[in-house]
Amino acid sequence: MPLWNVPVSQWPTVVRRLIRTSARRYCPCRASRVLCLVGLALLASSLGASEPSRAEQGYDVLRTRAFLPADFDDEVFDALWTVWPDEQKSLAKKASLEERRQMVRDYYGLVASPDDRHAGQPALGYSSNGRGGWVMNCLSCHGGTIDGVPYAGRPNHRYALETLTEDVRTVKLKLGKKWTHMDLASLRYPLGGSVGTTNSVMFGVILGAHRKPDMTVDLTLSQPPLMHHDMDAPPFWNVRKKTMLYADGFAPKTHRVLMQFMLLPTNSRETVYGWEDDFRAILDWIESVPVPRYIGKIDDSLADQGRAVFEEHCSRCHGTYGPDGTYPQQIVALDDVGTDPLRFQALTVEHREWMKQGWMSRYGEDEVNSATKGYVAPPLDGIWASAPYFHNGSVPTLWHVLHPDDRPVVWRMTGDALDDERMGLRIDTFDEVPESAKSAGERRRYFDTRKPGKSAAGHRYPDALSEDQKRALLEYLKSL
Ligand code: HEC
Ligand code: HEC
Numbered sequence: 001m002p003l004w005n006v007p008v009s010q011w012p013t014v015v016r017r018l019i020r021t022s023a024r025r026y027c028p029c030r031a032s033r034v035l036c037l038v039g040l041a042l043l044a045s046s047l048g049a050s051e052p053s054r055a056e057q058g059y060d061v062l063r064t065r066a067f068l069p070a071d072f073d074d075e076v077f078d079a080l081w082t083v084w085p086d087e088q089k090s091l092a093k094k095a096s097l098e099e100r101r102q103m104v105r106d107y108y109g110l111v112a113s114p115d116d117r118h119a120g121q122p123a124l125g126y127s128s129n130g131r132g133g134w135v136m137n138c139l140s141c142h143g144g145t146i147d148g149v150p151y152a153g154r155p156n157h158r159y160a161l162e163t164l165t166e167d168v169r170t171v172k173l174k175l176g177k178k179w180t181h182m183d184l185a186s187l188r189y190p191l192g193g194s195v196g197t198t199n200s201v202m203f204g205v206i207l208g209a210h211r212k213p214d215m216t217v218d219l220t221l222s223q224p225p226l227m228h229h230d231m232d233a234p235p236f237w238n239v240r241k242k243t244m245l246y247a248d249g250f251a252p253k254t255h256r257v258l259m260q261f262m263l264l265p266t267n268s269r270e271t272v273y274g275w276e277d278d279f280r281a282i283l284d285w286i287e288s289v290p291v292p293r294y295i296g297k298i299d300d301s302l303a304d305q306g307r308a309v310f311e312e313h314c315s316r317c318h319g320t321y322g323p324d325g326t327y328p329q330q331i332v333a334l335d336d337v338g339t340d341p342l343r344f345q346a347l348t349v350e351h352r353e354w355m356k357q358g359w360m361s362r363y364g365e366d367e368v369n370s371a372t373k374g375y376v377a378p379p380l381d382g383i384w385a386s387a388p389y390f391h392n393g394s395v396p397t398l399w400h401v402l403h404p405d406d407r408p409v410v411w412r413m414t415g416d417a418l419d420d421e422r423m424g425l426r427i428d429t430f431d432e433v434p435e436s437a438k439s440a441g442e443r444r445r446y447f448d449t450r451k452p453g454k455s456a457a458g459h460r461y462p463d464a465l466s467e468d469q470k471r472a473l474l475e476y477l478k479s480l
Contacts, residue, residue: 058285059152061278062137063118063127067262070133071182072168075175077122077134080104083170085439108167109158109195111143114150124150125159136182138261138282141198141233146292146385147418153236153289154385157393157425158416161198162191163441181264190228194447194454195413197230197393201246201343205351207263213358215269227346229453232393235386238379240287241327244369247343247391249331249376250352252366255279256359258286291382294478296420306476309469313461317377321480327379334374338458340392344374384478387424394449394456397424398477402470404463407456412446423474 052060081092081104088107092100105112111124121128125140144156165186172179185191189206192198209223231247245251258279259272311320319327334344352370355361361368375391389395399422400407408429419426433446449456462470 053284054281055284055288058278058281058283060118062139062282062285063113063121063124065137065278066127066129066133066135067137067267067275068135068264069180069266070129070131070135071126071165071180072134072172073177074122074132074134076168076171076177077101077104079171079175080107080164080167082174083167085442106158108160108164109144109156110164111139111145111150111156114152124152125156138258141200142236145416147295148416151292151385153286154292155196155233155235157196157232157388158413159198160192160195160441160444162186162193163195163444165191166441181266189226192444193230193451194393194444196388197232199228200231200233201346202226202228204260205347207260208351208354210265211263211269211358213354213363215263215272215359217265217268219265224348224351227342229342229346229392231343231391232388234378234391235382236286236289237291237382239289241379241381242329242376244329244367244376247375248347248372249329250347250369250372251355252361252368253283254361254366255283256362256366257355258283259360291480292385293382294384295418296478298478299475302472302475303479304476305469306472306474309465309473310476313464314473318380321381328377330377331369331372332374332377337375337377338460339375339390340394340453340455340457342453343391380477380480383480384418384423388447389424390456390459392454394447394454396427396447397422398474399423400456401459402462402465402474404457404460407449409450410446410448423478 078097078101081089081100084092084107088103092103095103102112104110105123110126113119113121113124122134123140124143125137126134127137129135139152139156140161141156141159142154143150143152144154144158145151146154165182169179169183169186171177172183182191185206189202190199205224205226210217210219210221212218212221234247239245239253242249243253245253245257251257255276256279259275262272262275310318317328317330317332319325334341349370352368352372356364356368356370383398387397389398389401395401395407396411396413397419408427410430410433411427412430414426414428417426418424430446433443433448437443437446448454462473465473
């Protein structure tokens with residue numbers, strides 16, 4: 001795997017492996033090979049001996065620490081295929097154990113552990129609890145694949161959280177195992193109505209609702225009204241350019257804000273306080289995730305023409321790129337950008353104020369923008385690699401971003417390879433979700449832009465451009 005594809009925290013492991021394999025290949029005779037190997041081993045261990053940076057420690061914590069109870073165990077994982085629709089089930093039945101495990105990962109969008117150092121972890125997005133239990137971590141949503149290759153920090157556009165949870169529940173019933181927090185939560189709240197998107201913002205509201213401002217758990221506190229909607233997680237490699245987080249830029253970029261996901265009532269105030277250092281390290285790692293560089297060919301002269309178009313029509317909101325790049329972090333009013341409004345409406349001023357009044361923002365010392373008026377124009381670095389687009393993941397390729405009238409009404413991903421013509425997901429399009437999609441899990445594989453929160457409308461800025469300008473712009477976007 002090329003080094004750019006591996007998080008910085010794993011470079012020493014990769015380099016050590018390279019040294020080891022080259023020693024085997026290039027040391028000429030047996031006696032000198034022993035010496036050679038000893039020398040190279042010393043070099044390799046000195047590489048590893050340096051103290052890991054805080055960012056590296058953050059990545060290790062993310063991959064290995066069980067902050068929450070397990071969602072299921074190895075036994076449940078290995079039985080998931082038994083509750084699939086007939087066609088997929090019969091394929092799984094014929095497969096070997098390893099093939100079947102890969103089928104299960106593909107079915108739910110679970111990404112295999114990409115590095116040797118964490119080979120003991122069940123998946124990129126799940127940490128082990130040491131007893132065969134799978135504990136969800138941040139990378140379940142924030143760790144995906146680029147053209148089929150795992151990449152920590154790329155949003156997981158294949159994650160089928162709700163289908164996974166439903167199937168886990170059924171399997172647990174069959175095996176006589178106890179339901180846990182996620183099984184129960186999903187009976188009350190939707191987890192994600194289409195593959196690759198989740199109702200995460202409401203998870204945050206629900207978890208935060210039962211805490212006093214200093215984070216003491218208080219189950220008598222009432223929950224604000226909920227407006228469920230699905231979101232596509234943003235890529236981590238852009239966090240370093242921002243000072244405010246989330247689609248509407250309301251929250252300060254601090255480690256405490258990232259701790260929302262841990263606020264299950266079983267984690268007491270003291271436990272949450274005790275994790276602050278871990279989350280400082282996690283934020284360091286997030287800010288160190290490299291921008292993935294486009295893997296295919298770029299037509300440089302066309303891209304140059306595209307840069308001129310971009311600077312005239314897009315830069316005022318999305319900034320400029322290259323060594324002297326600037327990022328204005330523009331918040332664009334809802335009726336100007338015109339993308340789906342539900343995410344904006346779902347977080348009320350009261351909820352934003354909740355953050356302002358509590359420990360998360362150091363009681364308002366860290367700026368909270370509770371009066372935000374719309375969505376942030378995100379940085380477009382590595383934009384070729386983070387389809388689908390917009391905060392709700394409603395637009396499958398960059399070509400469709402640039403051609404608003406041709407955006408599909410209903411679409412479904414076909415495989416995990418990159419569409420490098422239109423830049424983004426390979427898809428089939430439909431007028432309706434087909435009748436043949438019977439189970440809820442099958443229906444979630446179709447992104448239906450007519451459902452609440454899922455509109456692909458808006459962002460009509462490309463309308464001002466000719467077809468030639470759009471072609472050049474698309475080429476330029478690959479180079480960011
Ligand atoms: C269930 C899926 C899910 C999990 C798990 C999850 N996130 Fe997120 N995350 C999201 C979504 C969706 C957003 C976008 C929310 C928004 O903009 O309102 C987001 C936003 C963020 C952002 C803001 C990025 C930006 O550019 O504004 C950061 C940072 C982040 N998450 C870190 C984490 C960390 C750290 C964890 C683990 C402690 C975590 N997330 C767990 C789905 C998830
Ligand atoms: C007036 C400000 C503004 C202008 C001008 C503008 N954009 Fe945007 N852009 C936005 C906002 C705001 C969003 C986020 C919308 C959302 O997620 O709902 C966005 C989102 C995007 C996205 C999706 C990003 C992602 O991570 O999903 C792309 C791609 C994009 N813009 C490209 C362009 C291009 C190319 C141009 C020039 C033709 C352009 N934009 C002009 C404000 C603008």
